[in-house]
């Protein structure tokens with residue numbers, strides 16, 4: 367019963383997602399949640415080592431978080447973050463056992479409970495950073511580096527080229543995946559601190 371509630375049978379919340387897009391189109395950046403195929407790619411690319419914790423930023427209706435749970439990640443090794451109160455409510459109601467942070471990702475260090483600090487080994491970002499000016503992109507990157515120093519992050523995007531100016535941000539960029547099986551087709555980009563790559 368619990369497994370069904372948390373995982374496979376949970377609706378992906380398309381009507382809720384659409385309603386939040388109507389309210390905040392730029393902040394949502396997409397009309398529908400990520401496809402099952404894109405979620406599986408994210409899980410494969412961001413699977414944490416040992417007992418590391420996964421942090422998902424901009425979780426929306428939680429399809430990526432649910433894909434991690436379905437792949438066997440223990441709920442206590444997942445932290446999911448969302449700025450929209452209605453979506454955060456949905457996440458709390460559907461991702462049992464998962465820590466849901468309702469906040470702006472730029473302030474995540476202040477909201478991350480102590481028990482997770484120093485344990486984040488994978489950061490998965492669904493926030494449409496490409497739509498933001500450079501100074502805001504830099505704030506998000508610094509916030510991610512503060513909670514997961516040296517780990518880099520994964521970002522999915524509908525762009526053909528890198529959605530972030532990696533070099534200017536002191537990062538390296540690598541496209542891990544491109545899939546047509548998403549609306550619209552999407553890529554998964556891995557960004558790492560440039561110094562860690564040297």
Ligand SMILES: C[S@@+](CC[C@H](N)C(=O)[O-])C[C@H]1O[C@@H](n2cnc3c(N)ncnc32)[C@H](O)[C@@H]1O
Pocket residue numbers: 393394395396398399400423424425426427428429430447448449450453469470471472492493494
């Ligand atoms: C493209 S949707 C991705 C949703 C989900 N990850 C998926 O793949 O279906 C972007 C999400 O980022 C959230 N978001 C945008 N800006 C944010 C911010 N500053 N802090 C936290 N979440 C944010 C939006 O509310 C939205 O749910």
